[in-house]
Amino acid sequence: MRTRGGKYIVISLKQPPIPIIKDDPDEMEVIIKCPYCGQETKVGLTYMISGFVGCKNCYFEEGGLFDTTMYLKRFDYPSYVNGGFYNEGYLANKKKWKERKKKIEQQY
Numbered sequence: 001m002r003t004r005g006g007k008y009i010v011i012s013l014k015q016p017p018i019p020i021i022k023d024d025p026d027e028m029e030v031i032i033k034c035p036y037c038g039q040e041t042k043v044g045l046t047y048m049i050s051g052f053v054g055c056k057n058c059y060f061e062e063g064g065l066f067d068t069t070m071y072l073k074r075f076d077y078p079s080y081v082n083g084g085f086y087n088e089g090y091l092a093n094k095k096k097w098k099e100r101k102k103k104i105e106q107q108y
């Protein structure tokens with residue numbers, strides 16, 4: 001992994017430290033690459049659910065990190081716990097959302 005300055009920031013204890021792209025004295029303004037979707041984002045614009053970190057680009061979207069985590073918690077607990085889905089990343093999980101949404105709807 002290439003980093004500028006080689007500095008890292010720990011956002012979640014469930015994940016390895018994230019390389020800093022642009023440092024700032026204000027920690028919320030520090031720019032990192034979102035570990036879930038890969039977009040550059042500010043630390044202050046990240047969100048966490050069950051220890052998994054996303055950003056404003058990938059967290060609230062339909063089929064994003066929030067939806068995916070809640071879905072797996074309910075329907076695929078082992079994947080929820082081991083975080084394999086998280087390593088697959090945002091786009092891979094978003095593709096699966098249509099199927100997952102169907103499964104959720106069938107429950108009601």
Ligand SMILES: [Zn+2]
Pocket residue numbers: 034035036037038039054055056057058059
């Ligand atoms: Zn993101």
